[in-house]
Every structure is written in C-alpha cells, then in structure tokens.
Amino acid sequence: MVVLGSSSTSLSNIQCQIADQLGLKLEGETLIERAACLCQRLANAKRILLALDEVSEELDLEAIGIYIRAENRGCKVVLTSEKDVICSQMGAQKKIQVKPLTKEEAWHLFKEMAGDSVDAPDIRSIAEQVVTECLGLPLALRAIGRVLKNKSNFVWTEVLKRLRVYNRKLEFSGRAEMFADQETWKKERAGPHLRLSYDSLEDEETKSLFLLCCLYPACRDIHIEELVRCGMGLRIFKDINGLEEARNRVQLLVDQLKSYCL
Template sequence: MESVSAVIHAVLAEPSKIIWNSIRTTIKNFRNRESNFKDLEGETNILIQLKDRVLRKLGVQEQTERDRLQHEVDIWVGKVNELEEQVNKMKSSVRSSGGDVAEYDLRCSCCVLPKLCRLSNQLVKMMERVKHLKEAGESYAGQMSLPEQLIPVEHVPGAPITGQKTASINLTKVLDKLKDDKVRAIGVYGMGGVGKTTLVSNLNNKLKQEPSANSFSIVIWVTVSKDTNNRKIQTRIFERLKLEVRNEESDETVTSRLHERLTNEESFLLILDDVWADIDLQKLGIPEDCPRSKIIITSRSAEVCRQMTTEDAMLMVGTLDDEEAWELFQKHSGEVAMREDIRAVARDVAKECAGLPLALVTVGASMKGMSDVRLWENARTTLRMSAPDIISIEEKVFKPLKWSYDSLPDEITRSCFLFCCLYPEDFEICVEELVRYWCCEGLFHERLNYKEIENRGIAIIRCLTDCCLLEKVDESYRKIKVHDVVRDVGIWIANSNGSQCRSVVRSGIQLTRITNEEFSHSFHA
C-alpha cells in the first residue's frame, strides 16, 4: 500500500508543482498589474525610439548595406507598429474606465476576476514581446555604422568684406532671400573678378561663425568651374557628406543615391560657385521636395542664373563706385598712395581698374611700397595704353591685370606665371611639384643645384602671390592656385605674343593630340 501511495505521490507531484507555480505566477502578475502596465508603457516608448533610430541609421547606409538589411528591418518595424497599436488600444480603454488599470474593460462585477487575470497575463506576454523586439532592434542598429560626424559648415577661404558698404548690403540681401520660404534657388551674377565668390564665401563663413544665423543642418560648397560635368559635382558633394562614389556605378545609381541622401537631410544649403552653363539639378540628384533647403548659384552669366532660379531670386554684383574703389585700392597699395605727390596719380591708376575688385586688389598690391611718382605715372600710362583685342567685358578685366603681369621683375617670373595658367581652373597646384616642372621645362636658365632650385622656385611663388597673380591655398605655401580671371588673362597673353610662339590651352580634358583644325585656328587667331 505504501508503495502504491508513493507511486501516486510521484505521479501527482510534478503536475501539482507546475499548477502551483502557474497559480503563484498568476497571483503575482495580478498583484503587480498596475506597475506592469506602467513598465509596458515605458518600455514601449523606448522601443519606438529605437525604431526611429534604426530607420535613421538605415537611411544613411551605403546602398549595398541598406539592401542587405531592408527586408528584415521592414518585418521588424511591422511588428513594432503592431505592438504599439495594441498598447495604444489598451491605454485608450484604461482612460475610458477612469484611468485605473484595476478597472480595465470591466462591464459587470461577476466577471471582474477573470478579466483582471487575463489582463495581468496579457501584460506579461506583451512585455516579453517588447523585450524580444528590443533585442532584435539593437542587433540591427549594431550592424549599421553611423557615418562620420559632419561639420555643419566648413570654412571657405576668402577676403573679408568688413567695412565694405556695397558688399555688406549684398550680403544682407542674400541672407534675406535665404529666409524667404518662397525662394528655393538664389542666383548671384556679375562679371569675372567682381566679387561674387568673395560675397558668398563671406556668407558661408558667417553661417559658421554665427550658428544662430544658420538654419541648415549642413552647408555644401562646390566650385564648379568651366570644364566640369555632373559626375565631378556629385563626387564633390559625396566627399562633403563623407561618402564614396564608386567608378563602376552608373550615373543613374549615383543620382539616386545622392537624391536619397539629401532627402534624409533635415535641411541643406548647396552653394554652386562659378557656374558657366545651366545645370539640371534634377539630373544631378538634388531633391525638389525639401522646402527648408536652399541653393545658391554664382555665375558670370545672368542667363545661367535665370535658367536655374527665378527672376526675383537673382542678385547682380556690380563694380564699386569711385570712392569704394579708391578705399579698396588704398587698402592694398598702402600708405604710399596717400602721399601728397602721388595721391592724384594713384587715384587715376585706381580709376583705370574700372571698379573691379580683383583688378583693384591686384594692381594695388603691385604698387605697394613704390615711392617714386614716376613709377605711378608709368603705371597710369601703361594701363591707359593697354587695349586687348577682345570683347568689352574682358577688356575691362584684362587691361589692368595685364599691367601686373608686365610689371613682374623678369622674364623667368613671367614664364613661370604663364606655366601656372596651363593648369585647369581652380586646380590646387602642389608647389613642390610645380617647381620641379619649371626646372624640367628649362625655365630656370642658371645652373643651380636642387636646394637652389627649390629656393628660387619659392621666391618666384612668393613674388607672384604678393602681386595677387597667384593665391595660396594654405599658410605653409604647400599649394597655390590661379584665380580663374587671372588665368584667363594669362592664357590670352600666351596667345597674343605677336611673332612669338602661340599657345593652345585645353586643360582638364585629357587631350592627347592637337587636331589640325585647332592648330590652324590658334595660329590665325
């Protein structure tokens, strides 16, 4: 009998234990239903925030990585949304019953206990679902790397316009247009060297220095130049966004990637500097449905700005009046221009620059420190006599700049300057490499050793930068560049040597040979 009892006890012990544990768990859940409900609300909110974080990270992933995870993430997001909907329904029912979870969905006293038990168990199961969904979400988030933190605005080198009345007024006008919700694209146009790039670089740097004035999550600066294409512009934008453009990608793929990435940006300002022809922004991949984002275009052509913006969103940058021109010229020529015996001639020299800021800066710097009035008189005469055989606008630009070239100390320096003009527009020239090229081309006539060649090259570069015919990219003089208008003047000079050899310049297009037509045209031009 005892053995039978032992067998019965052994048979019933385990089920009894299971039943008791279940009852005890149910009682525990019943007692903790209010705290469990609050925990469920809190954990669900955390899960929703995790969902948003996963989707944001997925949106900035490279295409291949996004394609790999998209399907799984979509399924996970669907489950999170379903759970969120169930929790919201439960919260709504609780609020309709007076806000007490103890009275949740109760209609009659005879079924109070079963309903509360079901609620208690449901809360626990939903908490388990939240836990599993959070683990899955953290796993997805962990598989996706965040892009490198982007600086909202990068500094762009440019001369400050502090104290310049006209430039400051133009800057205010552009800032006002940026705040206008009706304006999407702003066109800034004017002749070469008039100060368009200087104006917009000051705007860019103002947004950097005064974050309160910047409503954009990122400002992207792209120098377009004459010899360019959509792929080059897209590559520069991708570089700013710390992304890569792969050579094997089609134009359509790159455009789609750029469009998607900029769409995910809260708001952006795209500055396209020195645009020579109409750019189809849609083909470039610039989204149109971003109301808070803006585009600024600078160009020598009003027609280009007209095609890419609207008439009321255009700003013409004109030349300076005589007084502002004189102030800018005097700033760069120094105190010598104010000497009593030189002032009148210096004013005449400044007038020959026709209010063009680039010419005023270049010629003014060339005259700095010249205390002999005869040098100023010679400058005035030379400027008045120089008459390039080109269209009127270029004539106003080339005439003063050519004098700066003529005033260089020797033929070697002039040849070295013309060599720099062979590089493509806005190309950042490595100084060390440039000096080696000069040497290999035989521009240095003296027999010099390597160190002497390096020193001579640096001296020439400093001379050319001091005359504002070259611009230094960095303070250490490791790289220099030629302003595009100055480069145009250099090419024109190279093609205007009379009986001397003419030059054919076609940079940036991987030219391997010169056609007979090109050669004949350059010879008879």
C-alpha cells in the same frame, strides 16, 4: 561650400568638389550612381549652403545629385553668373545684380591692397585717378593695388597711362555686343589688369612659373611637387643643384606670385 561651375568644369568634377568638402567618398563609377550617393548625403544634412561660382552655361543640378525640392529644405543653392539668362534657365527664385563698387568702396579696397603709400603727397592725386580708371571692378582694384604697393611716382604714372589707353580702346571698340562672345569680352576687360600683374613680376623664372600655372584648369589644385617636375622638365630654373633646391625655389616663386598676382 564654394564650387567652381565654369564651362571647363565637368559635372563629375563638380560632384568631386562637393564630395571632397563634405568628406564623402562617392560610390559608383557612373554619373548617375555618384549623383544618387551625393543626393543621399545632401538630403541627410540639416543645413548646407552650396555656392556654384562662375556658372557659364546651364547646369543640370539633379544630374549632379542636387535636388532642390520642398522635402530637401536643408540644402540651399546660390549661383553666380555673368549671364542673366542662365539664372532663369536654372530656375533661380531670386536674382541679385552685383553692381560695380561705389567710389568710396573702390577707394577703400584699393587702399587696402596698395597700402598707406596712396596718401603720399606726390601719389594721392594719381592714386585717385587710377581708382577711377578701374571702373569699380574689384578684380582690377585688387590686382593693380598690389602691383603699385610701395612703387615710385614714375611707376604710378605709367600704370595710369596704360589704364587710360586701354579703357579708351574699349570705349572705341564698343560694348560687349561688339565682341564675338561674352568670354572674349571678359578676357578683353581683364587683360590690362592681368598684364600689369605679370609685368610686375621680378624675374623670368617667376614669369615662366606664372605662365605654367595658367595652363591648368581653374578648378584644378596645383601642387608644389608637380610644379617642380614640370619646371625642371621645361628647364625653367637656372643654376640649381638637385631636387631639394628646385623645390625651395618653386616655393619662393609661389610665395612671390601670391604677393603680386591675383
């Protein structure tokens, strides 16, 4: 099971995420009571692999209900973090540094996202340069590949120019240490790729829905009905007649976001 462990996620929320995937109803109202309930369920499992994703600060696993002890061999924990020190603080037994994709891996992923158009005579050279500017980052390759799928030579050229300008800006500004903190660096690095995804959206309604979804915490499920109510309250939708039409409009917009964005 995969659980989000970012700084915006509380220990109680992590407990709920784990319990939901186990089909477990947590008993008790306090963190300690719920941890005991969760611990008992994990201890009785024969084999569970728990992945804590995007861990940005040290987590107290026992406070959550995760006990990594010799007698609890059935539960294994994998965590991902941008900070090596967090892995050390949480007692990671083995560390694996995830490096950028190789040139061949990057091209394969990008082509999977952008489609066979990358092999067109007037596109191939530009596509190879775009892949180079993505710096082997899967997030960038996926996002920009989707944006450029079936686009014209002009669009490919403009995207390449924007990537080059932004990468030169990062080089000039310096490495992560030059920014105020790691979160700022992460946002700066992801900025152009997210912006290109946003700019590729076809109309203002879809862009407004994209921004509305960005207001939700990363660990929060967003339901269609909730987006309908918020969208109508914020007057995102134009020329609609009734709730059912708004619901259909939101579903179409969500499908578009899935196609174009991350």
